[in-house]
Amino acid sequence: MQYFQVITKDGYILSIQRIPEGRSEAKSNVTKKKEPVIVQHGVFVDGATWFLNSPKQNLPMILANNGFDVWIPNTRGTKFSRKHTSLDPSNKTYWDWSWDELVTYEMPAIFDFISKQTGGQKIHYVGHSLGTLTALASLAEGKWENQVKSVALLSPVAYLSQMKSILGQIAARSLLSKGYILLRIPEFDVNVLPIVDFIKGICAHPGVNCNELFTALTGENCCLAPSAFNQFMEVGRQSTSARNMFHLAQNVQSGVLTKFDFMSPHLNFWHYGRPTPPVYNLSNIPKNVPIFMSYGGRDALSDVADVKRLLNQHFQNHEADKLSVQFIDNYAHADYAFGVNANDLVYNNVTSFFKRQW
Template identity: 45%
Template sequence: MATMQVQSSEGGFCKSMVETNGYECEDHNVTTKDGYILNVVRIPMGRCRDCRTRGNKSPVLLQHGVFVDGRSWLLLPPKQSLAFNLADNGYDVWLVNSRGTEYSEGHTSLNFDDPAYWNWSLDELVAYDLPATFQYVYDQTSQKLHFVGHSLGTLMVMAAMSRDQLVNMLASVGLLCPVAYMGHTTSLLSRVIADNFIAEVASFFLCTCFDKYEAKFSRNLSYLPELKLWDIHFIGQNCCMKSSIMDIFLDHEPQPAAMKIVIHMCQLIRRGNTTMFDYNDSGTNIKHYGQPTPPAYNMIGIPKDLPIFLSHGGADALSDVDDVKLLLDSLQGHDPDKIVVQFIEHFAHADYVMSGNAKEHVYDPFIAFLSRLH
């Protein structure tokens, strides 16, 4: 696996989102086995006087969901942001930008506009992106990682663990709005797209990705009160999000994504299970998997002694309460001393990264959970 480290650069992620808030920052590039060059941002220390020591700090890797990038962890002011709070509490913080997003557009041989560049789904994120970033951070720090995922980021790590990947490098897992199962989602937009095979139709007409131009168009639409696509129609009615934070969000998000991963998510919604990508052709599935149907990601394969912090909201349309219950049922044999389950009735999907009271309700309890592990 080829890797390359790049120090803080002019005008990039570090300059615009981290250094302007008084934190030290490093840009790192990680190359996956299938050639994607991922930007990973490191915040090695906090900005308070007592925080500014390098030492042997525990690394925490933050993984965003689909249609966003690593900046989703930095939308809130420093005193309210999870990434900055972790740094101020003595952790070595790493933020991933997944393939295809603004800071991770590179590839060793493919052009960003090449349809082959966008031939990936959840399976490639699980098989290539997560192992590459885990290995890189592990090699840089010589320590096991604490992982925090939001939305699709939770499914990525659970799917990887179900196939015995990454486990030896994990110290703990934080699952915010887990989407291991999506069959009960009440997201109107997701339901319409999935039930009417809209992504499949778009892909048939050679639309290989939700690209940066469509993302920009969606940002403009999202300013209209009647078309809050990133609010009630997609993710649920968020309780505590200021309009100023939404404005910051719309300066950067949504981000491009492969149409194939949208199709994969639609398959999971329609079927209510968690399997690898279905090519809807037994011969093609046999070619890829050696069997006529795609293999399942087995959630009961998660190690029973791995410390887990799981938090979900009652108003979340994507991470529906009934779907989270299915995940919790699969974790019933987990060591009760190693799992913390938190339910916040009034929180929806975006509240976990964009609400001003997320620190009080989620981040402080999560950091307390981490501190008990040391």
């Protein structure tokens, strides 16, 4: 495993891990140019959560053992990416970002860095949850057009208006009604008292059972190991920004994928030159980019209706041989990252899809 630092144009210093070779290759002297792939995590976790399962079951090692050059970024604000060229995480300005900034600054910096490290090769990308939202928005904005080779989206998130997660629905409503109070606590850290109290308030609502956190938020996951929750609580629970959560809540409420709404025509005009935030037009995603999507029938966040809306509205005219869609009836949101059988059901398909682009 190799470790690097990437500096974004807005000054965030990100850590990124690299697995340049698989286990079998480590014992041989064979060297060949390998295709790079980014494995991007979602919100409230970091790159370490991809490794909760054994090497034979986790996605980065499966890709490495299949001959890929694997790169695992850690998003700003998570444990290993809390540095900045001029700001400290104790400074509220450090947290003045939402997933807009991940699209505008973070992902381009990661792509540029890996491209330079690998001799300008085009890059495969696989993301889960928020990692799919940033990918879709990036492609719509034309940011990866000359750098990406193919894209795999696990539990694709774009529209969130139909999500069945009661915890997620109440959290979104609560954030919008109390959001500017929470924005005074810029780091959304589920371990600190104000956020803990906020979550307890949500858990007090009828129909919400926070004792089963994965189920309450992500749906009835079929295939997690009995130790998955404890492992997640030990390794996971990473911070994000309150503004990021507020932005996601706006997306839930509006049913439209827009940039962050500053809730003031004057502020929006100052940021965007218009009184309302611009829409991410996903129909601008290039029709010839190879895309693999996999979604689950029990996913309470990436709901089936929302995924079908994404496909019907923006991928009807995608080149047929460039789009591959998988549906797994009994899979929910966390199964895609932690499921003990995800290697057989999902990751092998991702690997095969990437290899078809060679």
